[in-house]
Amino acid sequence: MSLDRRNFLKGAIAASALAATPATGFTAQKEQREPLADDVGMLYDSTRCVGCMACMSACKRRNDLPVEHTDESQLYDDPVMLSSKTKTVIKSTGGPNPRFIKRQCMHCVKPACVSVCMLGALHKSTGGVVVYDANRCVGCRYCQIACAFNVPKFEWDKALPKIVKCEMCHDRLVAGEQPGCCEVCPREAVIFGRRHELLAEARRRIKSNPNYLTHIYGEHEVGGLQVLYISDVPFTKLGLPDLGNEPVPELSETVQHGIYRGFVAPVALYAALATVLVRHRKSHQDDEGGDDIFHTHNGEDL
Template identity: 45%
Template sequence: MKRRDFLKAVAGSGLLIASNPGQAFAITRPPKNMPPEAVGMFYDSTICIGCKVCQHACKEFNNRPAEHTIRPPEMVDRVWDNPVDLSAKTLNIIKAYRHGTGAGKNNEVDGFAFIKRHCMHCVDPACVSACPVSALTKDPKNGVVSYNKDACIGCRYCQIACPFNIPKFEFDEPFPQIRKCQFCNHRFAEGKYSACCEFCPTGASIFGPAKDLLEEARKRLTLNPGDYYDYPVQTVNSNQRLKQKAAKYINYIYGEKEVGGTQYIMLSGVPFDKLGMPVLSESSDVALSEGIQHTLYKGMLAPVAVLGGLLFAVYRSTRNKE
């Protein structure tokens, strides 16, 4: 086959597909909704004290080792955990923001603040969509995005797909796995919940039904700076409360709308982009990509069109030679 004929065949196949653009490319599948019994987590940066008890609890209850990223002084053993970012050893991390003098907590200028990073448990998770073997799945009832090591083939597509850069691969293990927060779902059967929330001393991280967490976040946005408020500890509907003064909040709930919504939401006194959170659209990229893929391959439309064009080109080339 001549190069010119090949290009004509491919172009013709493309025109065939494009002849019905409403069916091929203008398809974005409907967005997914939060599962009716979805659980989640709510982090309030303004009352976080940066103690990192959540980090320790996460490692203890998920059997993750300490991570030594800073070389200790001579003759001092590496006995403390000091990760600088999420990794296969650190599934949950508290990071600090500091500006200027760093004198005022929750101040964008000359202040400091904390942010808690881990899996967002997206309503429409890109990692689940990208995984070719369903090693990552989203529970249809509680919405937790969990990982099955026995199904994983180590392709790491989930790492590339995640807009929050969450899944981490164990490059230093002989039988590596993907590691990420799973809301401590292995504790659910015991009537327990995420360890980071259970051991947070100030109520900065709380667990509970996703709809109740969102309601709690919206309620806090109505507070005036200096108002006293009874902040729930451990869980959103807990009877244990800590009366604290409310800080000035940024009027935005991060995670409520990002990429179609998540089950981990946050409030802060400092803009979230300053805290290292990505600025993302409200629509899910997965809805668009899956819509296009499922339309093109529905009934094998695209492959049949391309194959038909190539066969026709071969036929013409053979006929001309004869």
């Protein structure tokens, strides 16, 4: 059964009820949970992607991110990897018959970054989207160490650095729109929807063409991802790591707890760091006529 794209997306956005769902409680944000029926996600189909990079440009525009030059000519925005200025990147396998791969946060069902973030700066929001609250972040960068996909980036060049990663355009979802990258893709190579419907769409595409691998990357990897991939070449060739199906949080928590054993009061340390950072941010915001510190940068409660 083929899906009408417009209705599919509309339904996904409406049914996820992102605008109507109350904010996740601070104490519950670190909970690991199974996928919910209305969890959203993206499906990337490497057989459809032509590497036009419209998604990358849209991401830069809608996130107000600067260009990055890696070529000597410095004419183009041509990032080669995720960075604090690039939330999504298109990479190529090269060669005569190249395949492309879109990288960004995977919005893990059981995210290691959330698990290690003591202050809930990274947390799951409505739709299962992993979002970031700079006002809760102390800059410890445990999330960078914990993420198996090497996604969170740190703004080393800023006086008040933040962690940068794709938040699935959560503010757009709240407004009933779809992520910027999905909206502009001319090939439906990256589409947005409810995760379980994206899985059904992936299976439909795989069934319709024997060239596809039957494996959907992200269905089970590290406990499941909300960004799913299908391809006609091995995922490792596209640069997606073979990580097994065990959720990373169990591992990272074990490591983290091992580190903490012997420390008298890690929470007190975090609290002290948080106080310093919040004071810094508050004074900075006061200078700028800023908002309540426990709101996001766009002023909305998530």
